[in-house]
């Protein structure tokens with residue numbers, strides 16, 4: 243077991259400063275410092291506030307993760323970091339920190355893709371990913387259906403949102419209902435007391451001629467706002483729990499329907515769901531029911547591993563090491579729009595190869 | 610003593626190695642948008658030129674700004690990470706003090722009053738006033754040049770920020786860009802004389818831009 247790669251991962255693409263440590267598929271530490279409370283009064287993540295918080299939290303969070311894992315930094319086999327996509331200024335703090343630690347410790351650096359990391363984190367929960375893996379990623383920043391024959395080198399987008407991300411719709415509906423930010427957890431909580439069939443909200447892009455795997459949540463969000471405003475205009479009380487439950491039902495209905503369709507069409511018998519919205523209780527229960535009916539094995543990590551965290555970055559970094567993928571070089575840029583088709587950002591070679599070789603020789607590893 | 614110094618608070622990505630007596634290697638690249646990409650290669654280059662490795666370094670010196678945020682953080686987080694990973698102290702210095710020290714060392718300013726100004730973007734400068742290169746007499750500030758015209762009138766001015774506003778800074782002198790070599794020399798001098806350093810925390814001098822949304826926008830017509 244100990245010859246599985248020991249990797250530290252750094253995630254700073256949005257408002258969580260995450261540092262995780264894994265050994266192969268085993269989670270050793272998952273330290274997170276969040277600036278979410280600082281953003282709440284703005285009703286959304288403020289990039290400059292997030293970047294400032296990352297700088298303050300970076301070293302303490304690394305120290306906490308190493309302590310939690312009970313490993314020495316010198317024992318690491320590599321340092322992985324989210325190179326993108328995400329907020330440019332926020333990513334930059336993590337990338338610069340990862341380079342500095344990798345350089346100071348003499349370890350290879352792996353700039354990895356945030357979306358592929360959301361998928362790979364499930365290896366920490368349910369073991370090796372099946373190949374291919376069908377993944378539904380849903381969060382405040384993304385809503386995609388991805389088919390991954392090899393999480394380190396081959397991730398194919400099947401569909402994605404054409405307007406708002408699913409998590410954004412939760413935030414906006416929470417704002418319409420006056421429930422605060424972030425919207426996901428609070429809408430989920432109210433929805434538990436409500437009737438999901440009380441109001442029939444529209445299911446975007448589910449018509450016979452609509453793109454099969456793409457999503458749209460903008461119309462749904464507007465429909466909810468319209469419904470609520472009409473009630474208020476008529477002087478009636480707004481049944482918050484029913485609205486929350488009916489909205490959530492519409493979102494999860496579309497997400498699970500399209501994901502299962504994608505599995506069937508592509509002959510894949512597993513479905514992985516990740517991203518912050520995968521922490522939603524109704525999405526988890528509906529996906530479980532529908533997957534069971536369709537004979538598909540569902541893999542959803544525990545909620546803490548679904549939201550942004552460093553462990554997911556470490557998990558993908560460990561897989562890069564295990565599969566002998568090329569390390570990144572010291573010029574690694576933070577790329578706010580890194581395409582999902584690039585699971586990592588390999589370097590041009592040179593310095594880092596020598597570096598890696600030296601390290602590998604020193605520890606007698608053969609990957 | 611072996612100091613590794615760098616500064617990313619201005620458009621320059623500058624790194625240097627100082628052995629306690631003199632600067633033994635320096636690299637300065639001006640590229641306002643690639644601090645994150647270029648800092649580590651610059652550090653690697655100056656260490657190689659100095660024939661040293663990072664583990665030989667006894668202290669890290671970093672410019673703490675003031676500077677436009679994104680680039681500034683690259684230097685600070687790198688310094689903090691080096692300090693943590695190597696277990697060496699991180700010495701913060703005001704970026705403007707580095708420019709003042711460089712101007713003094715090259716003789717472009719004397720012991721009299723002068724100002725240092727760097728580009729703060731948005732038609733503003735970061736600036737401070739000095740009485741001789743080693744003595745800053747105002748806190749670093751961010752202002753529109755026109756608003757400080759009277760306070761800097763007729764004074765020699767150092768830094769690329771001054772050169773942008775010749776109507777306000779009428780006596781612009783070199784250097785324009787920050788040099789980590791100068792920053793390292795200043796740090797070596799302070800270490801030798803027991804002078805003080807700043808914590809390695811950013812001098813932003815501005816609050817983050819953030820709009821508080823006024824409720825939500827209604828979808829129904831009024």
Ligand SMILES: [Zn+2]
Pocket residue numbers: 356360381383517518549550
């Ligand atoms: Zn995410």
